[in-house]
Amino acid sequence: MEGVGLNVLRSLVLVLLFSGCATVGLDSSHQDCWDKVLCQQGPVIEPTAAQQLVNLPYPNQKTVVAVYSFPDQTGQRKPSETLSSFSTAVTQGGIHVLIEALRDAGRGNWFVVVERSGLDSLTKERQLVRNTFETYNGKEGKTILKPMLYAGMILEGGIVGYDTNLRTGGSGARYLGIGVKNQYREDKVTVVLRAVLVQTGEVLLNVTATKTILSTAKGGDIFKFYEVGTQLVEVESGSTDNEPVSYAVRAAIEAAVYGLVMQGLEKEVWDFDYTQLREKNNEEDTD
Numbered sequence: 001m002e003g004v005g006l007n008v009l010r011s012l013v014l015v016l017l018f019s020g021c022a023t024v025g026l027d028s029s030h031q032d033c034w035d036k037v038l039c040q041q042g043p044v045i046e047p048t049a050a051q052q053l054v055n056l057p058y059p060n061q062k063t064v065v066a067v068y069s070f071p072d073q074t075g076q077r078k079p080s081e082t083l084s085s086f087s088t089a090v091t092q093g094g095i096h097v098l099i100e101a102l103r104d105a106g107r108g109n110w111f112v113v114v115e116r117s118g119l120d121s122l123t124k125e126r127q128l129v130r131n132t133f134e135t136y137n138g139k140e141g142k143t144i145l146k147p148m149l150y151a152g153m154i155l156e157g158g159i160v161g162y163d164t165n166l167r168t169g170g171s172g173a174r175y176l177g178i179g180v181k182n183q184y185r186e187d188k189v190t191v192v193l194r195a196v197l198v199q200t201g202e203v204l205l206n207v208t209a210t211k212t213i214l215s216t217a218k219g220g221d222i223f224k225f226y227e228v229g230t231q232l233v234e235v236e237s238g239s240t241d242n243e244p245v246s247y248a249v250r251a252a253i254e255a256a257v258y259g260l261v262m263q264g265l266e267k268e269v270w271d272f273d274y275t276q277l278r279e280k281n282n283e284e285d286t287d
Helices: 002-018 049-054 094-108 117-135 245-266 274-286
Strands: 063-066 111-114 153-175 179-196 203-228 231-242
Touching: 049 094, 049 117, 049 245, 094 111, 094 153, 094 245, 153 203, 153 245, 203 245
Parallel strands: 063 111, 063 153
Antiparallel strands: 153 179, 179 203, 203 231
């Protein structure tokens, strides 16, 4: 019976997580959520991927993962009207964003990330420490170094798409020498994240996430003849609002990590700590 109860609780938590709000064991007149940051009484504000990631329930155990690289595979360059540009259109620091997102999952309780991108520097420093201890204490002396952690899972992927001008448009009007206009453009960033089991090399999980980048431009102009056919005064003003590409990459990576966790729950790669969930629900029932 206890196993059946755990399966039912697990199914409820998964369904309610995908809907953005969990209401376990509460009547309809007092539906508080398991996480009050995400779901409050009254109108529900759609949580961002970063909020969903941070407020994940604790897992039954942490997973040790390694990230070797998370490259930009788009090959896109920043557009330039005059000279050829060697600057890339998207950030080259995707691995740092991914590691931060993994460490933020469930307030740092889901993943243990081991250093692999700077493994060469790490091994050199450990060798330096080992040589120093051997110099002063001999080869038989004890060292303060502990064995390095090995990962049971490798996370791979990258930024695979940066599509520009997917949708463009605008509107404008002019009357008696006064004109206004409004334009917009949509771009899209796509990232892929997969989890590979170290023991067998099997790809356990694979997630694709996208983020839309919206750019808008607003402007207006006025022109007037002060002397018929001779004197013309024209004034023009405008502004643009561009969402940073780096922010879009961060949001897409956070969404990919959240999707990876959800997919792993569906495939039973990992699971929640139901003891903690029960205690939290009991506290909310008491309140």
